[in-house]
Each structure stands twice: as C-alpha cells, then as structure tokens.
Amino acid sequence: EDQVTQSPEALRLQEGESSSLNCSYTVSGLRGLFWYRQDPGKGPEFLFTLYSAGEEKEKERLKATLTKKESFLHITAPKPEDSATYLCAVQGPNYGGSQGNLIFGKGTKLSVKP
Amino acid sequence: DTEVTQTPKHLVMGMTNKKSLKCEQHMGHRAMYWYKQKAKKPPELMFVYSYEKLSINESVPSRFSPECPNSSLLNLHLHALQPEDSALYLCASSQEFSGGVPDTQYFGPGTRLTVL
Numbered sequence: 219e220d221q222v223t224q225s226p227e228a229l230r231l232q233e234g235e236s237s238s239l240n241c242s243y244t245v246s247g248l249r250g251l252f253w254y255r256q257d258p259g260k261g262p263e264f265l266f267t268l269y270s271a272g273e274e275k276e277k278e279r280l281k282a283t284l285t286k287k288e289s290f291l292h293i294t295a296p297k298p299e300d301s302a303t304y305l306c307a308v309q310g311p312n313y314g315g316s317q318g319n320l321i322f323g324k325g326t327k328l329s330v331k332p
Numbered sequence: 333d334t335e336v337t338q339t340p341k342h343l344v345m346g347m348t349n350k351k352s353l354k355c356e357q358h359m360g361h362r363a364m365y366w367y368k369q370k371a372k373k374p375p376e377l378m379f380v381y382s383y384e385k386l387s388i389n390e391s392v393p394s395r396f397s398p399e400c401p402n403s404s405l406l407n408l409h410l411h412a413l414q415p416e417d418s419a420l421y422l423c424a425s426s427q428e429f430s431g432g433v434p435d436t437q438y439f440g441p442g443t444r445l446t447v448l
Binding site: 251254260262263264305320322323 | 437
C-alpha cells in the first residue's frame with residue numbers, strides 16, 4: 219500500500235536554528251513529490267515539486283531534496299514567519315480510478331520562536 | 333499567476349439548508365478538485381474533474397453534489413448535511429490530470445463550513 223510518513227510531527231526551533239523535516243514514502247513508480255506550506259485555517263500553499271532522485275530545489279530559506287525513499291525540507295536560519303504546517307504529498311503512476319491522486323503525509327507542525 | 337479563489341470564506345448552515353460552494357481559476361487548468369480537511373488532518377480527496385467531466389468520486393455521500401459548469405468554475409452543492417461534515421473545504425486545480433509528468437495542484441484558500 220502506498221504510504222507517506224512525515225517526521226517529526228512537531229518541531230520547535232529558535233529563530234536562526236537550522237533544521238530538516240523528513241518525508242519518507244513507499245509508492246510504486248513515483249511520478250512526483252510535492253511540498254506545501256499550510257497556515258491555520260488556510261489552503262495549502264505550493265512550495266516545490268520534485269520529479270526524480272537527486273533533484274534539489276530552493277526558495278529563500280527552504281531547500282527540498284529527493285532520494286528514492288525520502289525527501290528532506292531543509293530550513294536555514296528560520297524566522298517566526300516560517301511557522302506553519304508543512305505537508306508532503308506524493309503522486310503515483312497513472313492507474314485505474316486513482317490517476318493523479320495525491321497521497322498526503324500528516325504534516326510537520328513547525329514553530330519558530332524569536 | 334497561480335491563484336485559485338473560493339467563495340464564501342465562511343459558511344454556517346443548518347441540516348435542512350441547501351447551499352453551494354464556488355471555486356474559480358483562470359490559469360487555463362483542465363483539472364479541478366474538491367478536498368475536505370478536518371482539523372489537524374491532511375486534505376482528503378472528494379472529487380476530480382478533468383476537462384469538465386467527473387473523473388473520480390471518492391465514495392462521497394450524495395448530500396455533496398459537484399458541478400463543473402465550465403473549465404474555470406467548480407461548484408459543490410450541499411444539501412441535508414450532518415454536523416460531522418463541518419470542515420475546511422478546499423478547491424484545487426492542475427494543468428492536467430493523469431498527464432505524463434507530475435501535475436502540481438494549486439489550492440484555494442478554502443471555505444470553513446460549520447453545520448449546526
């Protein structure tokens with residue numbers, strides 16, 4: 219069964235304290251892995267799409283990497299405004315009625331204290 | 333521009349009411365989605381429209397009725413809901429559905445629904 223597991227469930231950092239969030243997955247034929255940021259009561263905000271192992275993408279203080287089994291979201295020198303829940307989702311190959319479905323992890327809630 | 337808009341932002345309804353949620357995108361995307369999200373849970377897929385045709389219905393109760401009037405608009409008609417249907421309802425769109433490359437989904441801000 220396809221699964222996505224994110225760790226840790228919650229992470230508390232001091233401002234400027236760099237760290238990483240993990241997303242491990244088991245899916246046959248990964249088509250893409252996505253990172254989203256979600257603020258309370260808001261819709262997920264797209265951050266990155268990763269297609270293949272070895273790929274890396276950066277945006278401001280965030281850097282996403284992908285291997286054949288997991289993805290990391292590295293946060294460098296975080297600020298309080300980076301506080302949010304970070305969701306990872308994977309997209310498997312086309313098959314039957316589940317084509318294009320995203321399989322979400324449960325998210326990592328990040329809190330950055332000043 | 334990667335904006336998906338949703339109205340209303342908040343909705344309170346009784347169990348006998350009929351209401352509709354609306355979603356709009358002007359990115360030329362041909363796939364649109366409805367998700368339901370409960371507190372502290374990830375989004376759960378409800379429906380997928382591809383080229384204005386319903387492609388996936390994830391066994392959603394008939395009190396939820398989706399409609400795609402054109403490629404830019406998506407509605408979700410609500411009737412005889414239960415209190416447990418209270419949640420954040422999210423609309424998303426992507427360029428294609430089941431394309432050969434990953435289809436990045438862009439989400440709207442959501443409608444907070446409360447059923448009394």
